[in-house]
Amino acid sequence: MAPTPNEAQNLTIIEAINLALHAEMARDPSVLVLGEDIGKNGGVFRATVGLLDRFGEDRVVDTPLAETLVAAMAIGLSTQGFKPVAEIQFSGFLYPCVDQVVNHATRLRNRTRGRLSCPLVIRAPNWGGIHAPEHHSESLETTFAHMPGLRVVCPSNPARAYGLLLAAIRDPDPVIFLEPTRCYRLFKQPVEDHGEALPLDTCFVEREGTDLTLVSWGAMMHDTRLAADRLAEEGIGAEVIDVATLKPLDMDTILASVAKTGRCVIVQESPRAGGWASEIAANLAEHGLLSLFAPVMRVSGYDTVMPLARSERVYIPDVDRILKEVRKVFEIAPKS
Amino acid sequence: MNPELSATRKVASFDVFYTQILDPEGHLVGTPPAFAQDADELRAMYRLMVITRAFDKKAVALQRTGSLGTYAACLGQEAIGVAMGFALRAEDVLIPAYREYAAQFKRGVPPENILLYWGGDERGMRYPAGTPAAHDFPLSVPIGTHIPHAIGVAYAFKLKKEKRVALVSFGDGATSKGDFYEAVSSAKVWNLPIVFLVSNNQWAISMPRARQTGAQTIAQKAFAGGMPGEQVDGNDVLATRLVLERALERARQGGGPSLIEAITYRLHDHTTADDARRYRSEAEVQAAWARCPIKRYKAWLEASGHWSAADEERLQAEATAAAEAAARNYLNTPPEPPGAIFDHVYASLPKALEWQRAEVIARGPVGGEH
Numbered sequence: 202m203a204p205t206p207n208e209a210q211n212l213t214i215i216e217a218i219n220l221a222l223h224a225e226m227a228r229d230p231s232v233l234v235l236g237e238d239i240g241k242n243g244g245v246f247r248a249t250v251g252l253l254d255r256f257g258e259d260r261v262v263d264t265p266l267a268e269t270l271v272a273a274m275a276i277g278l279s280t281q282g283f284k285p286v287a288e289i290q291f292s293g294f295l296y297p298c299v300d301q302v303v304n305h306a307t308r309l310r311n312r313t314r315g316r317l318s319c320p321l322v323i324r325a326p327n328w329g330g331i332h333a334p335e336h337h338s339e340s341l342e343t344t345f346a347h348m349p350g351l352r353v354v355c356p357s358n359p360a361r362a363y364g365l366l367l368a369a370i371r372d373p374d375p376v377i378f379l380e381p382t383r384c385y386r387l388f389k390q391p392v393e394d395h396g397e398a399l400p401l402d403t404c405f406v407e408r409e410g411t412d413l414t415l416v417s418w419g420a421m422m423h424d425t426r427l428a429a430d431r432l433a434e435e436g437i438g439a440e441v442i443d444v445a446t447l448k449p450l451d452m453d454t455i456l457a458s459v460a461k462t463g464r465c466v467i468v469q470e471s472p473r474a475g476g477w478a479s480e481i482a483a484n485l486a487e488h489g490l491l492s493l494f495a496p497v498m499r500v501s502g503y504d505t506v507m508p509l510a511r512s513e514r515v516y517i518p519d520v521d522r523i524l525k526e527v528r529k530v531f532e533i534a535p536k537s
Numbered sequence: 538m539n540p541e542l543s544a545t546r547k548v549a550s551f552d553v554f555y556t557q558i559l560d561p562e563g564h565l566v567g568t569p570p571a572f573a574q575d576a577d578e579l580r581a582m583y584r585l586m587v588i589t590r591a592f593d594k595k596a597v598a599l600q601r602t603g604s605l606g607t608y609a610a611c612l613g614q615e616a617i618g619v620a621m622g623f624a625l626r627a628e629d630v631l632i633p634a635y636r637e638y639a640a641q642f643k644r645g646v647p648p649e650n651i652l653l654y655w656g657g658d659e660r661g662m663r664y665p666a667g668t669p670a671a672h673d674f675p676l677s678v679p680i681g682t683h684i685p686h687a688i689g690v691a692y693a694f695k696l697k698k699e700k701r702v703a704l705v706s707f708g709d710g711a712t713s714k715g716d717f718y719e720a721v722s723s724a725k726v727w728n729l730p731i732v733f734l735v736s737n738n739q740w741a742i743s744m745p746r747a748r749q750t751g752a753q754t755i756a757q758k759a760f761a762g763g764m765p766g767e768q769v770d771g772n773d774v775l776a777t778r779l780v781l782e783r784a785l786e787r788a789r790q791g792g793g794p795s796l797i798e799a800i801t802y803r804l805h806d807h808t809t810a811d812d813a814r815r816y817r818s819e820a821e822v823q824a825a826w827a828r829c830p831i832k833r834y835k836a837w838l839e840a841s842g843h844w845s846a847a848d849e850e851r852l853q854a855e856a857t858a859a860a861e862a863a864a865r866n867y868l869n870t871p872p873e874p875p876g877a878i879f880d881h882v883y884a885s886l887p888k889a890l891e892w893q894r895a896e897v898i899a900r901g902p903v904g905g906e907h
Binding site for chain 1: 659660662663664671674675679682683684685686687688689690691692693694696697703715716719720722723726880881882883884887888889890
């Protein structure tokens with residue numbers, strides 16, 4: 202099952218995550234994975250396929266059906282020299298972990314003034330769009346991004362899923378790693394199993410442009426890229442930024458882009474009020490106002506409960522909604 | 538369930554046992570354990586109980602005079618902390634709640650650290666390197682959420698094939714929480730070296746034990762997790778240490794987890810911010826004083842010829858001096874510089890926080906510390 206190293210393969214995001222777990226478990230014997238149905242079953246999305254056969258049940262730990270326990274066990278393990286990578290099956294089931302993450306994982310280092318720490322990763326599929334049952338389509342990134350002491354990382358393509366997961370596992374502090382469920386198998390990309398981590402705490406400018414900055418993360422990056430394609434057809438050059446690490450937030454990259462373009466639209470799937478787009482927009486207002494030709498616009502989910510499958514597309518932003526906000530920006534500040 | 542139905546048969550049954558060696562008057566009602574052969578050890582246990590009580594009294598006094606924040610006293614529960622301290626091995630990991638000061642002292646936490654903590658200084662949880670406490674968890678205020686950490690800690694011991702045990706302690710109120718159940722339910726799945734120690738002090742702030750659960754005992758909650766559970770007189774330091782050592786040894790030898798319900802009584806208010814007169818009678822508290830762990834242990838030590846009035850006088854003076862010294866050390870510790878609030882949020886300060894730290898440092902001290 203273990204893929205051959207050092208050979209670029211065309212992989213989906215879920216395959217890249219699996220590859221990163223294989224690579225890091227092989228490289229570092231202190232890494233172990235735990236969660237519900239992650240052993241024999243290989244995880245409900247198959248992110249952990251092959252790990253049990255290769256690394257054994259000591260390091261590939263099928264846990265009882267108790268999410269608080271999974272987070273708490275990861276905390277305990279992380280204090281004893283292990284690097285636990287916990288899987289929660291869907292981000293909606295991260296809610297029982299919030300107490301453990303916030304009251305313990307994020308602050309054990311601070312509480313003990315560096316005596317103990319929690320280098321752990323909790324992975325979960327996040328966001329909607331796969332017609333899943335109730336509670337399986339939540340947007341949890343802001344819930345955690347608000348919390349000091351934590352890193353919140355949201356990969357948006359296979360190469361970044363691989364490199365950021367390696368970085369998350371190697372990071373000395375707790376990381377919430379939220380994966381784009383609906384993009385798990387949406388597209389492939391060459392991923393080389395070189396074992397090199399990508400940097401955390403930094404945004405990725407994945408397309409350069411001079412007319413507009415589009416900022417997004419996770420699953421919404423896909424629609425954001427498509428929107429940029431459409432704009433390109435119209436002769437509008439959109440710079441596309443994948444925030445990737447939401448917390449701590451790399452505003453420098455976003456501010457540098459907006460200084461160049463003077464226009465910014467931020468795309469998030471989570472509810473609008475108090476979302477991470479609001480945090481980015483507030484930073485732009487404080488530090489980038491004089492570069493802006495038009496108000497910063499947000500494209501977001503609505504302040505509703507995440508709808509069930511039949512109505513999820515009503516809620517989730519799409520290319521049309523992104524373009525609508527972009528049009529507003531260019532109405533106020535036409536391209537000269 | 539109708540046992541007369543031929544289709545129905547008994548598939549399991551459980552018994553809860555209670556251990557007591559010293560009765561409240563200090564009379565032997567059971568065989569003294571092997572460690573009781575060592576008179577120095579017996580005196581050391583007594584010394585720690587008295588030192589802890591003097592510390593507790595001083596801490597409350599500091600709070601009452603405005604020199605300490607809210608403090609959770611351990612008055613009446615000293616025997617459990619002492620038993621923990623003496624039963625644990627250095628290499629074990631203690632995951633405490635917040636009334637186990639005696640155990641923490643025994644493991645190397647300086648008393649001023651406890652005062653620093655309740656005085657509002659995180660450095661109180663930085664236990665000194667080179668002591669057993671250095672690898673212990675800090676005390677934990679959220680009720681019961683630390684219990685499942687023992688699963689991860691003990692799993693690590695098992696994986697590394699280390700003969701170490703995780704001792705996690707908490708109160709009767711914590712056994713109402715899901716965190717407790719998730720830990721107890723799963724510990725035996727991996728046969729982990731854990732001892733769950735419940736200090737049943739009868740009160741969770743204003744809620745009596747009877748209103749926490751309809752279960753006859755808390756010990757029996759262990760059976761649902763497939764592990765042994767028993768009760769012990771938590772005001773009897775000999776019995777509590779004996780039962781704890783047995784459980785720790787079982788876990789150390791691969792026998793898996795177990796749960797001990799130590800029956801005690803919280804003689805003080807829940808914390809200095811609480812007034813227990815609102816919800817329990819003076820008569821009940823007075824009756825509980827008759828079961829005081831120090832009184833009975835002292836009576837037995839004296840009757841056994843291990844303790845004299847002169848010993849007592851010396852120890853009382855020593856305990857008072859130690860508490861005063863701890864208070865002085867605490868009060869003489871200047872607060873951390875303001876920028877310190879950033880120093881351990883992450884292993885290294887993320888760039889995004891640099892300006893915040895710079896702002897705090899530029900502003901300088903703002904006052905408000907004790």
